[in-house]
Amino acid sequence: MNDNRTVKSHDLLPEPTLRRLPWYLAYVTMLKSEGVEYVSSTRIADELCVDASQIAKDLSFINIKGKTRIGYEVSSLKDALRRFLGFCDRHNAVMVGVGSLGAALMQDSGLQRYGLNIVAGIDTDPRLEGRRIADIPVFAPDRLADLVQSLAITIGIVAVPVESAQTVADSLVAAGVKALWNFTPTRIRVPQEVVITNTSIYSHLAVMYNRLGSQKT
Amino acid sequence: MNDNRTVKSHDLLPEPTLRRLPWYLAYVTMLKSEGVEYVSSTRIADELCVDASQIAKDLSFINIKGKTRIGYEVSSLKDALRRFLGFCDRHNAVMVGVGSLGAALMQDSGLQRYGLNIVAGIDTDPRLEGRRIADIPVFAPDRLADLVQSLAITIGIVAVPVESAQTVADSLVAAGVKALWNFTPTRIRVPQEVVITNTSIYSHLAVMYNRLGSQKT
Numbered sequence: 001m002n003d004n005r006t007v008k009s010h011d012l013l014p015e016p017t018l019r020r021l022p023w024y025l026a027y028v029t030m031l032k033s034e035g036v037e038y039v040s041s042t043r044i045a046d047e048l049c050v051d052a053s054q055i056a057k058d059l060s061f062i063n064i065k066g067k068t069r070i071g072y073e074v075s076s077l078k079d080a081l082r083r084f085l086g087f088c089d090r091h092n093a094v095m096v097g098v099g100s101l102g103a104a105l106m107q108d109s110g111l112q113r114y115g116l117n118i119v120a121g122i123d124t125d126p127r128l129e130g131r132r133i134a135d136i137p138v139f140a141p142d143r144l145a146d147l148v149q150s151l152a153i154t155i156g157i158v159a160v161p162v163e164s165a166q167t168v169a170d171s172l173v174a175a176g177v178k179a180l181w182n183f184t185p186t187r188i189r190v191p192q193e194v195v196i197t198n199t200s201i202y203s204h205l206a207v208m209y210n211r212l213g214s215q216k217t
Numbered sequence: 218m219n220d221n222r223t224v225k226s227h228d229l230l231p232e233p234t235l236r237r238l239p240w241y242l243a244y245v246t247m248l249k250s251e252g253v254e255y256v257s258s259t260r261i262a263d264e265l266c267v268d269a270s271q272i273a274k275d276l277s278f279i280n281i282k283g284k285t286r287i288g289y290e291v292s293s294l295k296d297a298l299r300r301f302l303g304f305c306d307r308h309n310a311v312m313v314g315v316g317s318l319g320a321a322l323m324q325d326s327g328l329q330r331y332g333l334n335i336v337a338g339i340d341t342d343p344r345l346e347g348r349r350i351a352d353i354p355v356f357a358p359d360r361l362a363d364l365v366q367s368l369a370i371t372i373g374i375v376a377v378p379v380e381s382a383q384t385v386a387d388s389l390v391a392a393g394v395k396a397l398w399n400f401t402p403t404r405i406r407v408p409q410e411v412v413i414t415n416t417s418i419y420s421h422l423a424v425m426y427n428r429l430g431s432q433k434t
Contacts, residue, residue: 012427018423018424019417019423021423022402022417022420022423023402023403025402026379026403027379029379030379030403033380047404048403049404049406085427086422086423086426086427087422087426091429100324100326100327101325103324104321105321107317108317108318108321109317110317110318110419114419114422116422155425162243162246162247163250179428181421181425184243185239185240185243186240186243186244186247187240189266195425197421197425199416199418201328201416202239202327202328203240204398205328205331205333205398206235206238206239206303207235207236208396208412208414209303209304209308209332210230210302210303211229211412212303212308212371212372212395213303
């Protein structure tokens with residue numbers, strides 16, 4: 001655990017707050033690159049269409065308070081948000097399923113910038129075994145438990161076909177990961193102590209198509 | 218507009234329903250591959266941890282009713298869901314920002330299976346101009362308006378750095394796209410008639426890290 005973290009970071013934050021914090025981070029990162037030193041919650045509010053009082057409340061969770069009339073100091077707000085969001089720590093992860101989406105994510109250097117360190121890939125395809133994707137080695141499934149232990153992997157990313165999703169999740173949990181990041185469009189069951197985050201990009205497509213269709217009438 | 222769609226598909230469905238429908242689709246697709254012919258809402262409920270009455274309600278939106286004692290016919294439920302969710306139509310899209318994440322998404326054949334047809338990439342980097350990623354040609358930004366018109370592009374995917382996100386969104390809207398799919402971790406403002414879907418995978422990471430941290434205490 002990073003000593004720089006405030007005690008607050010261990011609290012279970014409301015998910016809407018957690019989803020807004022990266023917006024604030026993105027905005028102050030941009031302001032910093034433009035040389036801006038201070039920003040008011042009103043300005044953040046205008047830019048991001050979030051209520052100013054909501055912003056003050058969200059930021060109070062991470063023990064950041066603005067100064068009257070001056071607002072927030074951009075540089076320290078940026079650092080505090082990055083630390084709080086866990087983007088400064090290194091979280092070792094294994095990608096299970098080095099198919100189209102899995103391989104694509106392994107090549108996204110953005111994940112690394114946000115603290116996700118994919119240290120190994122796993123695939124059932126023997127042709128992938130021993131290969132490297134974005135310099136990350138790919139292994140056969142029987143290496144999973146061993147890799148999770150020896151590489152101190154805490155996060156398992158599930159990017160396999162739907163029919164294997166639950167089996168893969170079960171073996172990741174058995175191997176000892178603490179969190180699963182599910183990219184399949186199905187629901188995965190995990191024990192209560194395991195964190196699960198669903199990023200079903202295909203479900204987002206369905207929402208978008210429906211909204212598009214309804215606007216044509 | 219696809220004639221096979223029911224009138225209902227134009228209604229604005231509740232987003233939670235829209236996010237559950239792909240789970241049902243994933244599950245019945247798997248059942249079909251296993252040769253299962255009928256499935257009850259109770260069985261879907263058990264598998265996906267969704268209330269059985271909720272499932273019946275969700276499926277009634279797409280005019281699908283189960284038969285007493287027998288349940289839903291797997292094959293027609295699968296087809297109805299795919300059609301309803303827009304996965305059978307072709308939606309032409311342009312990827313703006315062919316960096317790490319943008320290029321990765323262009324290589325994900327899953328998107329194509331779910332009806333998203335990325336027909337062009339746009340990037341400010343002159344070294345990318347004229348190149349092909351997964352056989353999709355990459356163009357300079359000044360070609361955007363022309364491409365949207367000539368290739369009948371309705372969806373603009375935003376995968377640029379945060380500081381360019383709003384500018385890119387504005388030019389996509391000006392070029393005539395009907396929907397934006399925002400992969401940047403920032404908020405984008407669009408006119409009310411334009412559909413916006415946010416898939417901020419880095420924000421999901423923040424939620425996961427926070428949940429992980431809180432479980433260590």
